[in-house]
């Protein structure tokens with residue numbers, strides 16, 4: 001391949017950021033008569049990047065994920081998948097390559113780990129590549145696993161389908177710091193392989209450690225957004241001002 005610069009007058013090839021997999025424009029969503037709890041949200045999720053959505057309790061983080069996933073119909077604005085506006089329900093978006101790990105993990109406690117993976121149409125071999133520590137538990141009922149192992153099942157099941165985008169709500173809820181690192185490390189590795197990720201996290205510092213970009217929601221609106229590196233270098237930018245120290 002030539003390394004010479006292009007001749008004068010010949011346009012250079014464009015090497016801008018990859019096109020977003022999932023976008024929102026002016027997205028509003030809420031529940032019943034109460035009016036929208038998320039208002040006018042703009043967001044782009046690109047292949048290979050981890051965006052973390054932070055904000056105090058009740059800010060609208062889960063509602064945002066629900067609206068982006070198709071589990072909740074927006075009351076305004078649009079969601080686009082690969083550049084096309086979509087109103088498809090969750091199961092259709094899942095088939096198109098959107099993975100959603102909700103806060104309750106959606107692991108079926110009465111089924112074995114192997115059955116849980118199969119139910120999510122996940123290839124067991126691929127799931128074990130992500131979390132080899134599940135290998136000895138494949139035939140155990142999920143209800144007998146620790147919270148961290150259950151979360152690994154939920155995440156392995158989502159990632160083993162090789163989705164294009166992942167929405168994950170509070171993966172680390174109630175887990176020990178080492179497990180949080182393990183789970184978020186797996187998410188980072190998947191993003192390095194091209195996955196687009198939107199993470200809602202209570203563990204602000206852990207989320208910042210793996211994120212490329214940060215969006216802070218307050219009262220359903222974007223209060224701050226910017227590169228995670230800037231916040232890692234100067235946590236006071238957000239911590240204390242917008243977020244509790246965690």
Ligand SMILES: Nc1ncnc2c1ncn2[C@@H]1O[C@H](COP(=O)(O)OP(=O)(O)OP(=O)(O)O)[C@@H](O)[C@H]1O
Nearest residue numbers: 031032034037055056057058059060061062063064
């Ligand atoms: N099913 C529901 N019906 C009615 N109101 C709801 C429902 N779910 C959430 N809300 C309300 O919507 C607002 C935003 O909630 P949401 O769960 O999106 O916030 P959050 O930022 O994820 O908060 P948390 O960190 O506490 O999970 C809150 O005021 C909440 O009480």
